[in-house]
Amino acid sequence: MSTVLLLGVVLVLAAMAFVLCRGRALASAGGDMRRLHSLPEAYGWHGALMVALPALAVLVLWLILQPVVIARSVGAILPVTTTTQTADEAQSAQNAEELALMDVRRLAAGIDSAVSSGQMAEVAPDGAGADMAALQEALAASGVALGGAITPETLAAAQKYRSLSAIGLTARTVFTLIAALAGLAAAIMLTQKDFRARNRVEAVIKMLLIAASSVAILTTVGIIYSMLSETLNFFRLYPVSDFFFGLTWSPNFRGNSEFGLIPLVWGTLYITLISMLVAVPLGLFSAIYLAEYASPRTRNVIKPLIEVIAGIPTVVFGLFALVTVGPFLRDWVAQPLGLGDSGSSVMTAGIVIGILNIPFVSSLSDDIINAVPQSLRDGSYGLGATKSETIRQVVLPAALPGIVGAILMAGSRAIGETMIVSMGAGAAAKLDLNPFEAMTTMTVKIVGQLTGDTDFASPETLVAFALGMTLFVITLGLNVLALYVVRKYREQYE
């Protein structure tokens, strides 16, 4: 039975369980719903869950474990070629084994499809006596392309693979159905009028909700874990203090690289600062205009228009920085002021990222300002305050925690922005105060170190993970700080 069909059968059984349990519960109460502990539907759902959950658990476990088990037993009959000595050799031996297994799997699938479409006779179970060349030809005729020539060992392994898979498939079907039927029987036996079906169903729903929220957390943990191990690898090859306190960044794929973090952190923070200087005032002012001054009609036109900006891909913004803002700043500001003649600059990237972030700040702040209760405004107007006094002294303070949140979101976007920086500010890691110089950020360098030759053993590549980890810690720190500020503020005013 295929997986989809099996799933279908389980679902049908679950539906049956729903109907059966609901009916049984009603019957046990003599048809009087008020004598049931829970609503009849709860008994139905309990039955359906009792069928579906164990069966699905068995199925999922089987799907995960079967390939592992089969690979292990098939791998055992493949010829082992290497005696492992160093870590590198162990690595390549493992790779070779994986390649061989892949061949086996492909061959097995090829024989399967050729046999089932009738283009080939069944091969002997252990592959003995088969004509390798003829087999290869027959497979090619039925559209199965193989990497290399078929050896008797591979064929034997493929045959074993096929037979194990077939057994596994049958066993999987049988066990899944047993689990489903056992669940059905248990549910029917449990169902009577005093059984607390609702509580059980709600417990399951609660588990589902917990599972949903842990996905995000587990992902974060996984990200940290994978970055941490590579970061540690990097620090085994490169001194920690040179990384964190080094003032030069000059990676060199032939060795002798210098990975000083400071120029990158400086570039990141400088660009973020400029972008926030653009995004926060403009975004906040347009939010105030939209929320407090604009008529509903104007608001309905302007708000979507501002939000359009958020939908533009950042690479388009990068082009804008590259061909418009950069040259403009160079020709009209930097050169007349004698501040250099670089087309790409911190200023360019900062301004363009700032524009990109305006809708984030304005849209979120607008919603937050709108959520400030009208009664507060009335209170202020009732004391003879003007509109601007009311906004500055009552509305904005009341909206501040939310606005801080919006600003921080914009800030983390600015810190993480890559495309606009690499097109607008260049890729030169420099430590300079002049905002019209080309500089670059950590994210750009992460991409730079990982493109091209990716040998995951050299510090030139591994440094990307150290950078990523640092970035992660910086943004985490900012977020914690923001949470602290907002909470402090809330304590004071709520």
Next chain:
Amino acid sequence: MNKMQNPETLVIANANKMTARKVQVHYGTNHAIKDVDVDILDKTVTAFIGPSGCGKSTFLRCLNRMNDTIPVCRVSGELLLEGENIYDPRVDPVQLRAKVGMVFQKPNPFPKSIYDNVAYGPRIHGLTRNKAELDAIVESCLKKAALWNEVKDRLDSPGTGLSGGQQQRLCIARAIATSPEVLLMDEPCSALDPIATAQVEELIDELRSQFSVVIVTHSMQQAARVSQKTAFFHLGHLVEFGDTGQIFTNPGDPRTESYISGRIG
């Protein structure tokens, strides 16, 4: 506390502070106030009574143009403050509201400290020259609103952290700190316990020596206790307006009588 005022002698001497003639209020198509004529006398407490939804708050909000903040609301007719039409285009509603202050039905303290709540009006209107003067105003207003003893040790804590009744008294303190000429109070005591209510009533009586007070209330006893003039609203109409003593002892309209005696409302 429960002494009845002697209305007549007090009222006659006082001049008209605010005059309303043929005032109409529409919320979109809903005609909420119909042809209302009222005189608010100087240094007098006027009570608005009437069943829920009859338009007391709406009319009250006309007196300081608070209805301007509601887009669907239209006011027509004549409303004068000391002979000057307050809906005249030359009148700045901001200046008007500094003269005609308001306390709302629901307490609405600002998310600021208790001190800053009371100091809000004096600050925006520049009523004080230094911190000492401001401190004095805050203290005296909080004392008048019968809140000083409860909050004097925590003037820096947020006003929103007070109980509902304390918040309402804070709003009253905030309103009188601007020293308005007319104070509008929309059910100021609906969230207060009897002791605080008595204190606020005493305050209203005290305020009468400085300015006129208009109070909306659902409590007949309160209207009778604090006011010299009473206006009875019903379904957007002003049914009866006159001296409090006369309205409560000898109402001219059968609807007033049945409302006061608890038969409609």
